[in-house]
Amino acid sequence: MAEDLNWAIGGEAGDGIDSTGKIFAQALSRAGRHVFTSKDFASRIRGGYTAYKIRTSTDQVQSVVDRLDILVALTQRTIDENLDELHDESAVIYDGERSWEAEYPDHITGVDVPLKSLAEEAGGAIMRNIVALGAACEITNFSIENLDEALEKRFGAKGEKIVENNKKAARLGQEYVAENYDLDVDYDIDETDNDYVLLNGDEAIGMGALAAGCRFYAGYPITPATDVMEYLTGRIDEFGGHVVQAEDELSAINLALGAARAGARSMTATSGPGIDLMTETFGLVATSETPLVIVDVMRSGPSTGMPTKQEQGDLNMTLYGGHGEIPRFVVAPTSIDECFWKTVEAFNYAEKYQTPVYLVADLALAVTEQTFPPETFDMDEVEVDRGKVVDDDTVDEWLDEEGRFRAHANTEDGVSPRAFPGTIDGAHMSTGLEHDELGRRTEDTDVRIEQVDKRNRKVDTARDQENWDYREFGNPDADNLVISWGSNEGAMVEAIDLLEDRGVDVRFLSVPYIFPRPDLTEDIEGAEKTIVVECNATGQFADLIEHDVLQRVDRINKYNGVRFKADELADDIEATLKTEAKAQ
């Protein structure tokens, strides 16, 4: 892999950290470089510590690492928080005219730039971060013209003057470093002719929903899922759809359920605390056989937990949540581009099988921006399968002898016909009560068994008809098997390379389907050692796999609120492989 550069800007919430970082990320992307971003952030509007980190290379990057090469520090805390990641070649850009004295170890190169003064010279102190970007360009030999396009994109709406001032601020920062420093640190950022798009997981889910024909979205703001709603707001209207901000998550899922009953492709997105509330209605969605996509962007729990931190703790809730036994699908995208494609799939599963689908993403996917070639999201590849929908002409096939529509007909594959309201002669009742084929409440023991079996049979049908495979990486013949789900894929794929350099071969299975899921029995029985990697304390996915295969696995769990990093994961795997195999 080509040499990567790790850059970050950090300060207090309210310092414009995010937008500055995004401008630099876009500049790198426009220069044909791959970018992978991450955020250290807190649930507060002002103060504290927040950072936007960029890893960039001419090759695809899909993980963060424990190394920081260039840090723009607006506060001392930014330096302190990142001390472990700074190394002999690192440079810290700071403003020596500020009230705080920057303290950092001798082995790090300090680059003191009067950010505020230069920004004022360009037209306003508010542009001090942009001065820092110019300084960073000089240190990395990155052509400052690349910044211009990103600045135009960010500030274009505010007028030509603002854009020009920002361009000037960047150049002042660049010139200051060029004139005052002869730096040993030497990072050349190469450019390529490639065009990339830069997006995060929430945006990919939103775009996937629009591609799939989602026309109704209801949600309640919650970190880290709000970006899905913000993305869809306005854009969905272009396609004849609508977003409703509900009064709570109880309402959000019921609004979405209503739209789905009317025949629209419908979705809601939330995080764990919202899933808690939505679980009330989840059984109704399944029992009334309503197609609905429910997105859970997981964050650290339980209760309010650590709302801006990473965790994969909701697997059991999405798999088992709700009273009674509820047929469902649980799909968990493993990368940002897969957030798009799995959303498209989720809508098809929901409608083909008239069953709720949990799309389970995590914070690390949601808030990370990553570059992709635009053809990754080839809209011509999107297929929409609405399942067994009947119309005015075909509804007759599903009427009983008295002309009543059999909305819950007990079919061989378990899937019944679906008549959108307005279909002539299709009028029918649906309910969360146990019901007969017509949707009318019943407590008849035979009908109960028939309907429960019918609803469960839909999942069996889906298991047979769809592809529930894992994604495979590494050496297919390796004795060591690593399994994970969700966002860990990126770090693990990079860890494979690191491990290979150390002479450790692994086969890696990244599993995007939690239910139904692939049968891993042969894979695990064929391996000498199996390790399941996940961001939670108890190993929920490992439990599931042990149950499937009736064999113990080793576990690597991380639950400090921070995602796995490639180099850290390589170390953990190497260490785990050296331990004795657990008793079977």
Added chain:
Amino acid sequence: MSSDVRFTDFKSDKQPTWCPGCGDFGTMNGMMKALANTGNDPDNTFVVAGIGCSGKIGTYMHSYALHGVHGRALPVGTGVKLANPDLEVMVAGGDGDGYSIGAGHFVHAVRRNVDLTYVVMDNRIYGLTKGQASPTSREDFETSTTPEGPQQPPVNPLALALASGATFIAQSFSSDALRHAEIIEQAIEHDGFGFVNVFSPCVTFNDVDTYDYFRDSLVDLKEADHDPHDYDDAKEKILEGDKEYMGVLWQDEESVPYHQTHGVTEDMTEIPDGAADGTMDLVREFY
């Protein structure tokens, strides 16, 4: 849509299990008559029902219907209407469903002013669970869970609606078949959220708010020279508390329903069998 739709076309072949004499019979009959009188038929009508005795209404009517979870009928009805504005949407539930577990949704559904009809079958008691206090029970109404009465003032649903910015507030009585159907009809025809609180007596568990009580005490606004477009007059009548009214208390003539204020007029059910034209532009936005 045939003009010869009769109200019995909205009747399912399922016999109600409501107690003989239950007010809900009359409430439902009036709803069916009003739907037929306003030119609707079962195939363009969507009824959403909550939980409780009232919630069974979807089963006894013939139309598209969803019988949902307790207290959440209004969000469901809102979703149905926004996804397909051509449908006639009627949401029905009880006082517990609407003013207790679903009170939050009531406030916000009123605010949204979606063009649907909300019928609350208010019997001032929890009937299906066999006689506990409801949010509209009187302060001194003794029940199994409130032996000395709730000792807190009942919710005034009309005032709650008014404070939330309602554009149509009416009250009705299930036993006055003509007036009841007439009031529901007006709610259906209202351009916006048509809210009707219907006194629908429980003959088994409420011996206070009885047919006789309402017959004796209800003042019909039709005979009281009330102008429903006079906000101050409506406010006074809703808040005064010593009288109970039947009829339309308040109707905002300027009401603009949600689908107009938000430009939600398209039927969302029709989509292409692949990604829609213009979706590639979504990708280009991320350059």
